[in-house]
Amino acid sequence: MFEYHEPQSLAEVTSLLAAHGETARVLAGGTDLLVQMRKGRQQPHHLLNIKTVPGLDQIIVAEDCVEIGAAVTLYDAEKQLSAYQEYGVLCQAMHSVASCQIRNRATLAGNICNASPAADTVPALVVLGANVKIHGTKGDRLVPMERFITGPGRTVLLIGEVVSAIVLPRLNGGSRGVYLRKARRPSLDLATASVAAFAAGGSYRIALGAVGPTVIRVREAERLLAAKGLTAASAAEAARIAGLAARPISDVRSSEEYRRDLVAALAERALLALAEEVRA
Numbered sequence: 001m002f003e004y005h006e007p008q009s010l011a012e013v014t015s016l017l018a019a020h021g022e023t024a025r026v027l028a029g030g031t032d033l034l035v036q037m038r039k040g041r042q043q044p045h046h047l048l049n050i051k052t053v054p055g056l057d058q059i060i061v062a063e064d065c066v067e068i069g070a071a072v073t074l075y076d077a078e079k080q081l082s083a084y085q086e087y088g089v090l091c092q093a094m095h096s097v098a099s100c101q102i103r104n105r106a107t108l109a110g111n112i113c114n115a116s117p118a119a120d121t122v123p124a125l126v127v128l129g130a131n132v133k134i135h136g137t138k139g140d141r142l143v144p145m146e147r148f149i150t151g152p153g154r155t156v157l158l159i160g161e162v163v164s165a166i167v168l169p170r171l172n173g174g175s176r177g178v179y180l181r182k183a184r185r186p187s188l189d190l191a192t193a194s195v196a197a198f199a200a201g202g203s204y205r206i207a208l209g210a211v212g213p214t215v216i217r218v219r220e221a222e223r224l225l226a227a228k229g230l231t232a233a234s235a236a237e238a239a240r241i242a243g244l245a246a247r248p249i250s251d252v253r254s255s256e257e258y259r260r261d262l263v264a265a266l267a268e269r270a271l272l273a274l275a276e277e278v279r280a
């Protein structure tokens, strides 16, 4: 049994979260939370539906950033951000989540707060240099996406805090990114491994998903690409480094060995596709 709340402001969300502590959970699209409740993995006494908070379903485009409210669905975020080629890597990642029906309910904020090592949007947000805007009883704080998730199912959120938005930096129009994932079937399955690759000017970022407890930035490969430029040879070398950087486990989706080979192959493909994007 749980009590269902429809808060009308972020202040009400945080005061309910602070009052009920560990027994309260934020409900966004519910596509993770309700499944976990049904399986008995989560048994909250209070559910706070943040889709009833006015304004959280908005995307605000400012001069220096784009703020995606915590109630914006993956479907709406993809539709609106597809106008900006520099956010292509995030649009590809959002499009690869589940199915159209789920993307119509699920939120971007819910995808990161669930903190699955295989969450599709996290590698893309990391390479874009996104920040997570957190609202608490003492006000707002910004945390880099790269530091927001601390382990499987764990984030830096404290009791009484809620994610209010994901903040993307405005980027040079020439910036480009590619997201590739492999799963056991084309949709409705979590990634076995994933790679986000991003180029801005002469610098590069690479992030790996589903091959470690949290997303892995492959800084050694990024430095190599910055020094040598993105060519077929440097892409192959960077991909080899990515395979070595992975810290996969064996589970129902794949063995550890297969994941390591897979992530190297995906990284090479992603970098070659990125080279095409940059040239186009």
Ligand SMILES: Cc1cc2nc3c(=O)[nH]c(=O)nc-3n(C[C@H](O)[C@H](O)[C@H](O)COP(=O)(O)OP(=O)(O)OC[C@H]3O[C@@H](n4cnc5c(N)ncnc54)[C@H](O)[C@@H]3O)c2cc1C
Residues within 6 Å of the ligand: 025, 026, 027, 028, 029, 030, 031, 032, 033, 034, 035, 050, 070, 074, 096, 097, 098, 099, 102, 105, 106, 107, 108, 109, 110, 111, 112, 113, 114, 118, 119, 120, 121, 157, 161, 162, 163, 164, 188, 189, 190, 191
């Ligand atoms: C069949 C199926 C297939 C799926 N396939 C994929 C897939 O391919 N790739 C993938 O990445 N995911 C997949 N998912 C998982 C899920 O759909 C996504 O993670 C989704 O983005 C979660 O968003 P939501 O709004 O539904 O979150 P919810 O279920 O509402 O919440 C998820 C968690 O985050 C917390 N939370 C939500 N919003 C906030 C907030 N603003 N502040 C603080 N905490 C918050 C909740 O309390 C809960 O713990 C799949 C799920 C299903 C059921």
